[in-house]
Amino acid sequence: MLAFAAFVAGITVGTQYGVHTSALVDGARRRFLGPAFATCADIWQGYPLSPVYQVEDLELGKHPIPGLQHVTLHGFRQHGMRGFEVLQQTLAPGVATPVHEHNCQEVFLVLSGQATAAIRGKDGKVVESQIRTNSTFNILPNARHQLVNTGREDLTFIAIIDNLPLRPTFFKSFDDTSAGQTISPMLWDQQCPSAVPDSLRNFVTAPAASDASTEL
């Protein structure tokens, strides 16, 4: 009974925060992972659940690689995503991601451009595949990989990752046997947006169901 009351209280508080967040889950996560892992709930306060916003309005996320643009579409920290996170990244021509690995699955969908995807299999062999618009593939946990934009256009893709927050480890090469350099959590999961996206400011709230019913 007490658990149920706490659950309902959590939903009520969560609704006040507006978007994707329940104070109960946030509190549990903060206790488990520390204050750095709280969501950016304050930013979204007063906005409706699951708002629609435009990708072009979103702020760029931090990433250590020059020539790589990162946008968190639905993030662990920024939007309180649980289970998985959705990112969009753009690599300028000639730009490569570091050789890296992470303890999570990653699904890719290429929106535009051409590149080489190098992925190391369980047998230790690195397989290189040419990828282009509409190519889709997934990376298994801890499979070392790298994308290299070999084309003349930007490479833009969407990536979905699980086992949040992302803690990537970067290596000098596929043969690098060092422990590598881990960023935990990844830089974009350490940020909150500085403001709500413009497209969300213009969001028009529909009349509540109870208001509508009085007109019937």
Ligand SMILES: *[C@@H]1O[C@H](CO)[C@@H](O)[C@H](O)[C@H]1NC(C)=O
């Ligand atoms: C990508 O896939 C969509 C949907 O199947 C298709 O309409 C489009 O022509 C494809 N684009 C390219 C460049 O192949």
